[in-house]
Amino acid sequence: MIELLPIIMFAVVCLALMLGYPVAFTLAGVALLFAGGGIIGGVFEPALLLTFPNRLFGIMSNYTLVAVPLFVFMGVMLEKSRLAEELLSNMAKACGRLPGGLGLAVILVGALLAASTGIVGATVVTMGLMSLPTMLRHGYNPSLATGTICATGTLGQIIPPSIALVLLGDVISSAYQQAQLHLGVLNLQTVSVGDLFVGAVVPGLMLVAMYMGYVLLVAWRRPAQAPRARLETHEQTVSRTQLLLSLVPVLVLITLVLGSIITGVATPTEAAGVGAAGALVLAGLKKQLDWARLSEVMTTTTRISAMIFTILIGASLFSLVFRGFGGEELVHHLFDQLPGGTLGAVLVVMLVIFLLGFILDFIEITFVVVPIVGPVLLAMGVDPVWLGIMIAINLQTSFLTPPFGFALFYLRGVAPESVPTAAIYRGVAPFIVLQLLLLLALALWPQLVIS
Template sequence: MIELLPLVMFAVVCLALMLGYPVAFTLAGVALMFAGGGIIGGIFDPSLLLTFPGRLFGIMSNYTLVAVPLFVFMGVMLEKSRLAEELLGNMAKVCGRLPGGLGLSVILVGALLAASTGIVGATVVTMGLMSLPTMLRHGYQPALATGTICATGTLGQIIPPSIALVLLGDVLSSAYQQAQLKLGVLNLQTVSVGDLFVGAVVPGMLLVALYMGYLLLVAKVKPAAAPKVVEVGESQGVSKLRLVLSLVPVLVLITLVLGSIISGIATPTEAAGVGAMGALILAALKRQLNLSRLREVMRATTRVSAMIFTILLGASLFSLVFRGFGGEELVHHLFEQLPGGVFGAMVVVMLVIFLLGFILDFIEITFVVVPIVGPVLLAMGVDPVWLGVMIAINLQTSFLTPPFGFALFYLRGVAPESVPTSAIYRGVAPYIGLQLLLLLVLALWPQLVTWA
């Protein structure tokens, strides 16, 4: 029974989170409760807790994690500067005459917004407020409109610079080093956030292409579900010029951030600083920057960053106690007993993460689940970059899956009451299928992730 304590710990944490208790304090509280009971019972080494201050210092001095508040600042500033709103309006005027053109515009702008912000919730809410009324007004089927917006909003989970990939990169790097130590490797290698960004580029583009292909197919088979939008009173040439002028700032910012990382000119943290400054400049050029807006953006950035780092501290304590009870050895033993070897273990981990995505945010899963299963899978020979991208896409899929998908809740909060929740659920179903298809493709051809 004692050897099953790590699984009991994990179950207690999930139960407490489902009851609505704060994530960070739940993780730390459960860990301390079990550690205290273990010390009293003589089954937990109290000296392990003395290593926790060193862990805290390591987290707070981690240069990679500085990128998190900078990317959050960049995303919130771009959201407040209404850059996406202008881009969507101009692109809709150019593409609206095509079958499903307005939906294609939503997907393209959502992908650009994801590449600019990396924040799923902000992208879903922004696209919902901007595009859903327009799509419904022009006769788009409610299920198709809401499904497209939800799916597009979650692209920030996989398209760089994604905050999820930043956090996954840091956690997987530690897990990779633990796996190498377990295998007796002396020259330890790491996994950088830049590696994950490069690995996620092709899957992100494939996902956007799949979304667009599906929408074009619907527009051809059922034209009434995605009708053409005919705008009058403005020439096509003027619309294209405005589109180019609105596209240039976004593309320049994406190129500066991603291009500098992929080319090796800058680290992700340095590129995040460039992105934050670029967002400030764009907001100023659009005359959307003032003291009140800057204060609003800084408060939002502080709130999100504090939440992430507090959860990280609680998860670090939970992970320490989990390992102190022999949790890592238990997971490794369970994986070895699974049929199918590495494939079987990978399928189980993907299924568990998918199900946990219903009740936990990607931050909790990254900080709690990945440190537990990551070292074991990596020690079994799984490529760390491929594993990170697969986890990110898997979480993105769970965010769309009824009835608990977070993206569904975000859109339900801003959608008109005339749009039933059942329509949102029906609308995301085809996009969930496309994401599962992408996971299968990446499982069969991992070179699409590890090409670099």
Template sequence: MLIELIPLLMFVAICVFLMFGYPVAFTLAGVALAFAGLGIAGGVFDANLLKSFPARLYGIMNNYTLVAVPLFVFMGTVLEKSRLAEDLLENMSKACGRLPGGLGISVVLVGTMLAASTGIVGATVVTMGLMSLPLMLKRGYAPSFACGTICATGTLGQIIPPSIALVLLGDVLSSAYQQAQLTLGVFNPKTISVGDLFVAALIPGLALVALYIAYVFFTAWLRPSIIPRVVIDEQEEQVSLLRVLLSLLPVLLLIGLVLGSILVGAATPTEAAGVGALGACLLAMAKKQFCLQRLREVSRSTLQISAMIFMILIGASLFSLVFRGFGGEELVHEFFSQLPGGVFTAVFLVMLVMFVLGFILDFIEIIFVVVPIVAPVLLAMGVDPIWLGIMIAVNLQTSFLTPPFGFALFYLRGVAPATIPTSQIYRGVIPFIALQLLLLCVMALWPGLVTWLPQQL
């Protein structure tokens, strides 16, 4: 009976050590090796399983899909340094100035375009916080609402392609799908690609943007005390359509190159990431924001972020190997199969656990630790892998906003004025978390919202 509890104890140990602030990658690997050593000493773990770990490492090194990660990170970092969003926000805010909550709507729209061109949450939140937060406060927006809008808009990079989370999820779900097929004793040549997830995420991502805009609009209309009607000088407010289009053109061109090449099948996500990285450099050169010093800064930042992601992936791979060696996967499968309600209850429980874990864990940790454990079981129960991937992505998007460890909250706290208390930032994101959960429920009730577009291509 104690042996059956070992996988559960491993998971609890991971959560405890992470809450103490230990590095994620080394915590995953250290806990795995500690339990493996105890298991070998107690005769309940096969030491030969550890011999397969070098092959797993080679598989990570040889994974063509994962090459897209540093390329997308590089692209997003270049765009962050090139100040591409400044002109865009200025022109969009003037164009939307007459609408209730026009500035807030323009923040959502510009954040959406940054998400679709960078895919990095931190870059979007910091950029929008530096540019739009002072302007929103100057226009009389309530600090909590302004902070909530910026944080939530920044998290759109989690679901709107190209998204680093979708790249990582695509790789993990592909392995989980193959494992589920082996469990069922069938062979299906179909694979789960990152491109499939990119296509499937378009409609849910745009639906979430529409929910944000509707919330800002109706809040401005119904509660002018939070978003006052600002009277702008006519001369200042006018902005030509040509000027707006010219500010949109670079971003739309880059989005078209990256996403368009994937959607039409002209390039894989990895190839499109390379095109995007080159396109970002060309845009930075056109704005005269590219030099050797900036390239050095971008390369160093890309290296640090990519190294962190891949070290976590290596640690999670070792954790997953030891977890399965103790029979953890069979334990999870048996638990899910005994739940009343079948697949619905299993999916609901997984989504609930991921949402709760989002309060204390980062999305990368959940993708590499939790998804490899539960995804093969759910896929073997007949759950659509594309639908499951987007459900997980939207769910993990909330982890950026849920206190106390929501990363979007930390990013904005770092650039927000000291006069804005952290409690106001927490209060401001609550309605947007509710909107994300609403979208999650809608996708659960109407899976076609996710699966329709990939079926058309």
């Protein structure tokens, strides 16, 4: 019974989260309850809890995690500056005459927003408010329209610079070091967030191409579901100058942030600072910067950052207690017993993460599940960058899978009442399949990530 305590502890956390209790306090509360019971029962070493302050200090002094509030600030500022609204309007005019043109415009703009904001909720809400009424007005099938918007909004999970990759990169790096210690390696190596950013570029572009291919396929096979846009006379054309003026600011910001990381000129944290400053400049140039808007952006940034770091602290305590009960050794033993060796272990982890995505948020899975299974898989010889990208894409599906897919909630909140919730659920199904196909492609050709 004692050896099953880690599994029971994990199950209790999942149950409490499904009941709607706050994530951070659930993780910490369950950990302390089990630790207290273990101390009383003599099966948990109380000295382990004394190491938690050092862990907490390590979280707060982690230079990589400084990028989180900076990227959040950049994304929120760009959302409030109405840059996306102008870009989507011009892109819709440029692509609207093509079959499925409005859908293609949504995907292209969503990809650019993902590369410049990295915030799923902001992208889904922005695209839902601006593009969904237009797509419905021009005769788009509600399922196709809502599915395209939801799926495009989740691109912020995989297209760098991504907050999810920043958080995942820190967790994977820690897991990689633990795996090396387990193997007796003295000269420890690390995995940087920049490595994940570089590894995510090709898969991110592949996913954009797959989304566009699906919309074009629907427009070809069922043209009534994705008709050519019937633009009004004053909307029919957009000059190259107008299109460039809306595109260039976003592309310049992406180049400065992502280019400086890939070329090694700047660390992700330094590049995040450049991105935050660039977002301020763009907002000022568009005359969208005032004290009220700046205060709103800073308040939102503080709220999101505080939520992320509070969850990280709770997850760190949970991980500490989980290991104190021998959870890591239990996972090692379970994986060793699986048929198929390393391949079988990876398949099981991917399946578990996918299923947990139906009930848990990506932050919860990143901070709770990955620290448990990551060291074990990496000790079995799995490439850390490849594993990080595979997990990131898998986590991306958690935004689309009902009943707790957050992208579905975001769009439901801004979609017209005439669009039934069932239509949104039907619409995301093909895009979930596309994401799973991308996972399969990366499993068959890992060089797409690590070449």
